[in-house]
Amino acid sequence: MQIFSAIEAASETLWDVAVIGGGPAGMMAAGRAASLGARVILIEKNHSLGKKLLITGGGRCNVTNAEPDRQKFLAKYKDDGKFLASPFAAWGILETLDFFHTRNMQTKVEAHQRVFPVSDSSQSVWDVLVAYLRESSVTILSDATVTGLSTDESNVTHANIRGGKIIRAKSFVLATGGTSHPETGSTGDGYTWLRTLGHTVREPSASLVPIALTEPVKDAAGVSLPDAKITLFQNNVKQAQSRGKVLFTHVGLSGPGILNMSREVDELLKYGNVTIELDLMADMGYEKVNASLQALFKENSNKVIRNALRTVVAPALVPHILSRTGIDPDTACHSVTRDSRIALMKTLKHLRFEVSHVLGSEKAIITSGGVALTEIDFKTMSSHMYENLYIIGDLLDIDRPSGGYSLQLCWTTGYVAGSSAAASVANKKNK
Ligand SMILES: Cc1cc2nc3c(=O)[nH]c(=O)nc-3n(C[C@H](O)[C@H](O)[C@H](O)COP(=O)(O)OP(=O)(O)OC[C@H]3O[C@@H](n4cnc5c(N)ncnc54)[C@H](O)[C@@H]3O)c2cc1C
Known part of the structure; x- marks a missing residue:
């Protein structure tokens, strides 16, 4: 894992995959794409990654929900569950648990099947994800605020960084989160860019x-x-x-x-x-x-x-x-x-x-709003409008209850987007 202190160096490279937003969804996507051999940059405006992740579950992080029946699990997302069958078939609760367990983070199941790290600390989850980025050689560009995306007719060409530099990549994964706890970095920037690109974004409603x-x-x-x-x-x-x-x-x-x-x-x-x-x-x-x-x-x-x-x-x-x-x-x-x-x-x-x-x-509804699900290909998490743009995590307009369902959505959509972005780059190389 390389940490660029200057944006200059990063802006001179054509990356395979640029992931924007270093929350749980972005970290999972970046690690997965890089583990498949893609050259990945993870762009985060904060100095450190996963600030919101660290405050989840009252600092204990309810990682997922141990509901063993996938249909029952997806039913928790109500009507939106029908969109999720495909990504959850690729990466569900068992895969998530296995991911953390094999990286030495043991978990326990509490009331209502809520899964927490045995350590009772969200830091354990953060540690696993950061180690994943390190082992798969993701480049992290922190303290870098993306101000917008530039496109041609059907692809995103580059991300604009505050200060005037750009990051070019073959694929872009958007994981800038929603609007709750803005002090953690989730200020709804992605919603604005996606609207500008023509996507339908339901206004996040503050309760x-x-x-x-x-x-x-x-x-x-x-x-x-x-x-x-x-x-x-x-x-x-x-x-x-x-x-x-x-x-x-x-x-x-x-x-x-x-x-x-x-x-x-x-x-x-x-x-x-x-x-x-x-x-x-x-x-x-x-x-x-x-x-x-x-x-x-x-x-x-x-x-x-x-x-x-x-x-x-x-x-x-x-x-x-x-x-x-x-x-x-x-x-x-x-x-x-x-x-x-x-x-x-x-x-x-x-x-x-x-x-x-x-x-x-x-x-x-706590965090309500986001990108219309009909505008996403859930087999890959890519946008129907821009073939090299993937949209994941809290950016999606999916209502869900508490109990680990939000983070599971991040793990699943992050994994699928990371896999697809890396595969599409590999396919283009082979042509
Ligand atoms: C208090 C609280 C407790 C919670 N507890 C739980 C729980 O226990 N279990 C559960 O399942 N869910 C929980 N959630 C929900 C969960 O935290 C979110 O669903 C999850 O963090 C969403 O992840 P994400 O990666 O999509 O976005 P985020 O975690 O919001 O991460 C987005 C990242 O993008 C970065 N970013 C934003 N804009 C830019 C930009 N312009 N340029 C560069 N980077 C940018 C941000 O700085 C941030 O790091 C909780 C939420 C809150 C508020």
């Missing part, structure tokens, strides 16, 4: 929905925090962070900051309990909050704390904050102890709530 809490602060319904820091935790491990407006409702939390994180919450809930932490003093560190509380209590030394605190926190939220901290609301400010003040500071910085569910999640 922005309020969140119900197990213990909503009903008395604070209507209170809005203009710019709270919102952090999601699972098993006490930080999963995501953002800032924005938060609104307390009768059932839980809403407001743009929460709505924008609802997809992540919904995804995480599939793997266990989720806690939302609000930092009500996001612009101040511990010391500053402590100092401002000290000043507040000094200024209002003869007032009771429930009244004094109203200048810092929305009045409807004050009783909840004090009850959480274990401070009697009628305590005079001059008798608030140091320990109580520190505890209050921690409550204000780390106001945690356990999520019950995401409202409307029964109906919401």
Whole structure:
């Protein structure tokens, strides 16, 4: 495996296969094509590969689903399952498991047939894939953002890289993913290019929905925090962070900051309990909050704390904050102890709530949208419009449930595209 620090060198080569997007689908496609002898470059805009893969399954990675009956498995993709019979005949669950097992990653089956690495770490999956790329001599071009594809009438000729360079290849595999967790690199770029090329792309729909809490602060319904820091935790491990407006409702939390994180919450809930932490003093560190509380209590030394605190926190939220901290609301400010003040500071910085569910999640489709399936040849994963273009993974408009079905789609479509891209190059050489 060669890592090009400069795009110059890579742009001087005519590659057999260029894979765009180093997520699970792209890594599988690149490794497979290279293992068949193709000269493969994998182009990734991040510095490292598989950033989203590492956060899957709450950091444990639900690799696939061990449903032994292929028909039952495909039925999980509902109507879209009929498109998948051919690729799954080439590479299904058993092949996927065998792939990981023979590379020393043992797996275990949990509830609902969900398969996880025995290590309980998505890093194990990442390690296997990166080793696969290394052993099959894939060239990785990281920190390289593709800005679009250029074509002639029936083929993609080159990928344009930010900065002006191009990558030429005989075949292109597109694996840029969908739009969820954009901080991992999945910003929907591939959808834009495919639309420009004439493909039908169903707009990925964001499921922005309020969140119900197990213990909503009903008395604070209507209170809005203009710019709270919102952090999601699972098993006490930080999963995501953002800032924005938060609104307390009768059932839980809403407001743009929460709505924008609802997809992540919904995804995480599939793997266990989720806690939302609000930092009500996001612009101040511990010391500053402590100092401002000290000043507040000094200024209002003869007032009771429930009244004094109203200048810092929305009045409807004050009783909840004090009850959480274990401070009697009628305590005079001059008798608030140091320990109580520190505890209050921690409550204000780390106001945690356990999520019950995401409202409307029964109906919401998490990542919905993508390239129309009728425009893909599922025997090869190639586009019907451009014969040397292959489209895989989350780019496809396939609805699926949680439980390992998304990643299995990546393994299967990645394998088939890698095989077909390499075979088509070999066929052309032999002619
Ligand atoms: C929180 C969370 C947990 C999940 N857990 C599971 C789970 O346990 N099991 C499961 O089956 N599924 C899970 N999924 C879904 C799964 O992660 C996706 O289906 C899968 O990552 C899709 O893989 P992909 O290769 O198609 O795209 P992605 O993983 O999105 O990878 C696309 C890659 O392309 C790169 N890229 C994008 N644009 C460009 C560009 N212009 N130039 C160069 N590179 C570019 C990106 O940086 C990225 O590395 C989870 C999803 C989320 C959000």
